[in-house]
Amino acid sequence: MAMQLRATLGLDPWDVFHQGVAERTPLSFGTVVIVVGAAVLLLWIPLRQRPGLGTVSNVFVIGLAVDGGLWLLPEPDSLAVRIPLLVAAIVLNGVATGLYISARFGPGPRDGLMTGLHKRTGRSIRLMRTGIEVTVLATGFLLGGPIGVGTVAYALAIGPLSQFFLRIFAIPDPEGAHSPVVARGTASEDRAEDPAPDRI
Template identity: 70%
Template sequence: MSGTKPHPRSRLTPRLTRRLVKLYAGLSLYGASSALMVSAGLGPEPWNVLNQGLSERTGLTIGVVSIVVGAAVLLLWIPLRQRPGLGTVSNVFVCGLAMDATLALLPDVHTLAVRVPLLAVGTVLNGVATGLYITAAFGPGPRDGLMTGLHARTGRSIRLIRTSIEVAVVATGFALGGTVGVGTVLYALSIGPLAQFFLRRFAAPAPAPATSAVVASGGPSEQAILHP
């Protein structure tokens, strides 16, 4: 019949495609933006202080170390009974590979006139990347899931847990030879407002099943991450 309505599944395909594009664009951009901050040499984000320190000790590239650390953090989800999603597993691999690929393309920079803009651009792009991959709603990254899992298990505030984890990560990374500097502080102060801004920019009205999928995957909501 000419008046037959299209099958509902056919209307979901473009939405799913858009979500996948947002996920992998966000994760790739996250790795690339992290590489910009590392290359600036003024102090990367907290977890990359740890990755950088381990890279110095092991001789592995920082991207490979990021993958190994992400996988190790993911193992900690097991006792916390967190369930990973596609975005969780993709986060482990895509960010590390994108970071190494970007670092391989970047020239060495020595002057502050280049390093400071590199740091600023990397920080802003990291906020863009965060907004993209979280609003794709395929599950949280390993570190976000660790944070919300500990929150659920201990009853402590997300603010306290996130701060405690990142202080421990920075201290360990610094002890191993990672760089802590103005960039680390700038990131800590700016990533919340930046991520919140871009979450609002990239968020789109989603049907109920998409919303419930984030919960089912054990993922934190945008409010849980940015409004502790």
């Protein structure tokens, strides 16, 4: 997150929102991430979602880590530095997604909101994710958050990257079952094993 901020080429939808809030308040970017994460976690209550260790850690650790990263990273002026910084940021976000989901200690507040809405409404994960992302992106933009080529690159790349790293870091169950979020074999085999593949 800190690397993508320093690249100044556009942020992912949630960070556009975080940056928009940070620009309108005296709070640091990381503090905004913590406050928003805690607020989203409160929305879990009516959705009857249960937080785990990973959920609570996500609220606090990411905000502290991004502020630390912003303190350590200089602000590059050259596009030759900013573009690789953006690419590395997006790839590392995919790595982080694969690691934290594979650890199975609970989803982050924002992912839990998506799955909670999916369970309560019966709508697909894809629809819930798109609706949330569009809402926070539009709100963040209106608050002054930066949108750019990095926003588009993140949107296009994070799905395939997350799936790739989920396969790498997946931990089989003791019985030998695979993670339900990782595709198994061919598309036809996946469809046969999953009655609603469009909801993954």
